[in-house]
Amino acid sequence: MEYYGKILCISVNDLTYDDRPVVVDGVADWSHSRVLNGRAPQDLPVETLAPIMSVPNYKQLSARKKINVVRRGGGMGEYALIEVATLPRRFRERVTAKYGEMEQNVLRDWFERHYRVDAEARSWFTRFRFADGSPLPPDKINEYTVNASVLQAVVAVMADTNIMRKAMQGTTINWGEMTGVISYFQAEFGHTLPLSPHRFRERVTTFQKQGYESLISKKFKNQSARKVNYGIERLILSLDSLPERPYNTTVAEMYNMFVRGELTVADPETGEWYDPANYTDKNGDPLVLSEATIANYLNTAKNKALRSKLHDTQWDFNNRYRPYHVRRNGVYALSKISLDDRDLPRPMSNGQRVKAYYAYDVVSGCVVGRAYSRLKTTDLFLDCMRDMFQTLDRNGWYMPAELEVEHHLVQNFADGLMKAGVVFPLIRWCNPGNSREKRAEHLNRAKKYGVEKRMQVGIGRWYASLEANRPKVEKVYDELNNTYKEATYTFEQLVADDLAAIDAFNHQLHPNQKMYPGMSRWDVLASRQNPDLKPWDKPYLYRYIGNCTATTIKQNMFCTVQYQQFRLPSPRDIEKLEPRNNKVEAYWLADVDGNIAEVYLWQGERYIATCKLLERYNEATAEQTQADRDAYTEQSKYVSQFDKMMREEKITKVAVIERDQREAVQRAALAAVAVPKAVDQPDDDDDYSDYLDVSQVARAAVASI
Numbered sequence: 001m002e003y004y005g006k007i008l009c010i011s012v013n014d015l016t017y018d019d020r021p022v023v024v025d026g027v028a029d030w031s032h033s034r035v036l037n038g039r040a041p042q043d044l045p046v047e048t049l050a051p052i053m054s055v056p057n058y059k060q061l062s063a064r065k066k067i068n069v070v071r072r073g074g075g076m077g078e079y080a081l082i083e084v085a086t087l088p089r090r091f092r093e094r095v096t097a098k099y100g101e102m103e104q105n106v107l108r109d110w111f112e113r114h115y116r117v118d119a120e121a122r123s124w125f126t127r128f129r130f131a132d133g134s135p136l137p138p139d140k141i142n143e144y145t146v147n148a149s150v151l152q153a154v155v156a157v158m159a160d161t162n163i164m165r166k167a168m169q170g171t172t173i174n175w176g177e178m179t180g181v182i183s184y185f186q187a188e189f190g191h192t193l194p195l196s197p198h199r200f201r202e203r204v205t206t207f208q209k210q211g212y213e214s215l216i217s218k219k220f221k222n223q224s225a226r227k228v229n230y231g232i233e234r235l236i237l238s239l240d241s242l243p244e245r246p247y248n249t250t251v252a253e254m255y256n257m258f259v260r261g262e263l264t265v266a267d268p269e270t271g272e273w274y275d276p277a278n279y280t281d282k283n284g285d286p287l288v289l290s291e292a293t294i295a296n297y298l299n300t301a302k303n304k305a306l307r308s309k310l311h312d313t314q315w316d317f318n319n320r321y322r323p324y325h326v327r328r329n330g331v332y333a334l335s336k337i338s339l340d341d342r343d344l345p346r347p348m349s350n351g352q353r354v355k356a357y358y359a360y361d362v363v364s365g366c367v368v369g370r371a372y373s374r375l376k377t378t379d380l381f382l383d384c385m386r387d388m389f390q391t392l393d394r395n396g397w398y399m400p401a402e403l404e405v406e407h408h409l410v411q412n413f414a415d416g417l418m419k420a421g422v423v424f425p426l427i428r429w430c431n432p433g434n435s436r437e438k439r440a441e442h443l444n445r446a447k448k449y450g451v452e453k454r455m456q457v458g459i460g461r462w463y464a465s466l467e468a469n470r471p472k473v474e475k476v477y478d479e480l481n482n483t484y485k486e487a488t489y490t491f492e493q494l495v496a497d498d499l500a501a502i503d504a505f506n507h508q509l510h511p512n513q514k515m516y517p518g519m520s521r522w523d524v525l526a527s528r529q530n531p532d533l534k535p536w537d538k539p540y541l542y543r544y545i546g547n548c549t550a551t552t553i554k555q556n557m558f559c560t561v562q563y564q565q566f567r568l569p570s571p572r573d574i575e576k577l578e579p580r581n582n583k584v585e586a587y588w589l590a591d592v593d594g595n596i597a598e599v600y601l602w603q604g605e606r607y608i609a610t611c612k613l614l615e616r617y618n619e620a621t622a623e624q625t626q627a628d629r630d631a632y633t634e635q636s637k638y639v640s641q642f643d644k645m646m647r648e649e650k651i652t653k654v655a656v657i658e659r660d661q662r663e664a665v666q667r668a669a670l671a672a673v674a675v676p677k678a679v680d681q682p683d684d685d686d687d688y689s690d691y692l693d694v695s696q697v698a699r700a701a702v703a704s705i
Contacts, residue, residue, distance in 0.1 A: 004070050009081035010095060012073065015058060019049040036098060052094045058082075115189070121148035124212045127300055129228065133293040136216075143192055144215045150191045151207045151215075232279060232287065233297050237306065239265070240298060245311050252294040259286035324436055329363060329512075332530035334397065336362040336428075338404040339369075339384065340440030341376060344498060345448065346458050349488045356498065357384040360443045362404075364510065364525035367447075367502045368392070372495045381409045385417075385545045386589055389536075394591070395526070398533035402426035404438060417544035425534075446511075451504040456497055458487055539587075539600040539607050546587040546600070553582045557638060558614050559601070561586045566599045566611035567635075571642040573609040584608055 019041050021028035033041035033049065041049055053061075061067045067087060073080035084095065122145040128136055136144070186195070194200050206214045235258075239251045246254070257263035258276060265274040279287050297303060305321040312320070330336060338360050343353040355376045359369030369388025373380045392398075403424050410418055418427055430438045453459045489497075506525075510516045516524050551559040556574050558565045566586070568574070577584075586599040601608035617631035618624050624632075657665070 004081050008084045009070055010084050010087075010099075012058060012080040012082065014099065015052045015082065015091075015095075016055050018051045019044075020046055048098050052091055052098060061088075115153050116149065118145060118149040118152050121145045121152075121212055127302075128216070129293065129296055133290065133296045143190075144212070146189055146191045147193055147215050148207075148212055150189060150193060151204060154204055155208060228289065228293065228297060232289075233303075235265070235274065235279070236294055236297055237303060240307060241310055248295040248298055249291050251298065252289065252291040255294060256286075256288050259288060261286075318434055319436065331363065331515075331528075333361050333364045333366075333525045333528050334400045334533055335530045336402045336404060336439070337368065337388070337400045338362050338438060338440035338443070339381075339410075340406070340438055340444060341380065341409065342444050344494050345452075346456070346494060347486060347488050348491055348494065351488075354491060354494045354498075355380055357381055357409075358440060358444070359384055359388045360440050361400075361525050362439045362443075363528070364521045365443055365446070366506045366521045366525045368525070370499075370502060372491075372498070374491065376409065378409055378412055381413075382545055389541065389545065390589065390591060392536070393538075397529065399536035400424065401530055401533060402428060404428045404430060404440070406430045406438065413544070423536075423541055423544060447501065447505050451501045451508070452498075455501055455504065539602075539610060542587040542589055542600050543602060546589045549586045549588065549599075551584060551586050553577065553584060553601075556642065559584065559586060559599075559611065561588060561599050562596060564596065565614040567614040567638065568609050568611055570609075571638065571645050576603070576606065576608050578603060586611075 017034070019033045019036065021030045021033060021041070023029070030041055035041065036044060036048070058067075062069055062082075068083040068085075069080055070083050071078065071081040084092065087095065122141065125136055125141045125144050125148075186193075193203060203214075236251060236255060239254050239258075240246065254263055254265075258265050258274070259279045261276050266272065267274075276286065281287055298307070305317075308317045308321050318324075339358065340360075341355065341357045344356055345353070347353050352374065355373045357371045357380045358367050360366065361368050368391050369384045369386075371380050371383030371387055373383070392400075401424075403418070403426070405418060405427070407429060417423055448459060506522045507520050510519050510521050510524050513519075516528070519527075549561045551561055553559050553568070553574065556568075556571060558567045560566075581603070584601045584603050586601055588596050588599040590596050596613070598610055598612045600610050615627070615631035615634070617628035617635070
């Protein structure tokens, strides 16, 4: 049964369902029979299991309007509902006999749908300690948790006025019916609450006032002797918060001195003094606690985390107590690039360490960009980005989908290069101090204790727990008492060793051989790239990471960058320049050999053109190679295109006539004028064969020798 709005209803299926067994070969088959009112169908009389009415009977009563069908059955899982009050009396009695009283059914249905195990209760009973510091046994924790969960459900149903109105029909709470439902679910939930209506009501009232503590038996380990409440626990933690970070025994000593009036405790922010009178038992005696009890409360899981948050560094707190995200790695290379800086572990002669910056492809683990410097500045980050894009450009790879960076060194680029959607589709900023979050940190460690450990001497830390990872360091006992003997290296040696380690690291077998069998890190990077990657826009990118040279467009054709000339792709590009301003900014990036193939011209915020190297040719025709002739042809084409533009857009001449002269001309009689016959002339605007016929010039030159 159920309510449809405010109407108590029963479904057609419940009215016409036959729960009697089917006899097959003399054996009763109960598979289609239902449990009714918590009782197995075998325990009920056949009359109760029979349908309340037949299907034809239902149809006849419905057709004659003898019963009220409040909802018609139909599609989308709808089924017909009949108002119980309109059923003839004999049918209502059979409904009660088969399905029970409606009041308990409403409560029972509510408990079935809303009962939940109270996780907070389990946590409270788990943390509970008696006066001697001992916890509750596990079986009692489970028992009290179930009892608390049932009582929470009772309190919730009492607060639900709509449910109570339906169940009690507008009267006050019927505790007999309430305990009847609790008794019904005792076997299912396993609670140990009293089934007497009077005692059950008292238990609910006590639970509402005292909470979880009311469920612990007063006979169990003398609960009345329990001393530590929330206020005492917070005082213990406050005493532990002193900057000298006292021992647990010291905290216990200070607490007991305080409750005995031998020590004053005050709040440094408000100046309020703690009153020892608030920490007494029912007889007014000080609540003295043992060292074991105080130690137990200081070392609960939550309190240890709270103490670490106060006393430890952010790094220690994050790595010991703060929860972290559990992730899985991607599948395709270049889906995510993680960047991080590090100091190379071995020192230079001045005691300083080389600063390195790496760009790792997360999926393959390859180092795709690296840079080195003696100082940790933003140039170190830019050099790494330049090296990464040189690698991508050299191999013809597309733009990585996401970059993972930290705020240090990179925050100055947050509104430009490192802004999502400007150059890179996605940017992930890691939380400061959370090294576990950044994938590059894990790869740095794999590289350091992998190939570097095998290829270099002195890799490790003097305080490492593993003895094999402690480099040899000898202390010099001089007047400073802070001098150590340690092997040193030049900057060039350290960089060369690290480059060799990167090459070995990149060509190691990929650690996930199950997914990438027989493939190295570099193989995964080269052959398993994300198919959704897009090409990158060099003119826009190099404006952020490239070198910049201020230069000038000369002769409407070329500009000079790094002592080399770079030609505009078309004479039409000079139309993009500002009036009376031929000055531009040329952005460029050299390849690994130091050569510049092309530069990208910008004028303010306007992109002008991509200029390739202007190849010079040997003017001595007899010495010309094919490369010289190709260079001659390219320059000739550019000059021809410029000449064509000059002809096509040549300025039209005009004659200036004064007003009185124009009026005199208009008054003059028109006379016939003989027009000479036009002679067709070939259009040679596009003809630059004279420039291109190099062979004719070559033959003439050779003949003249």
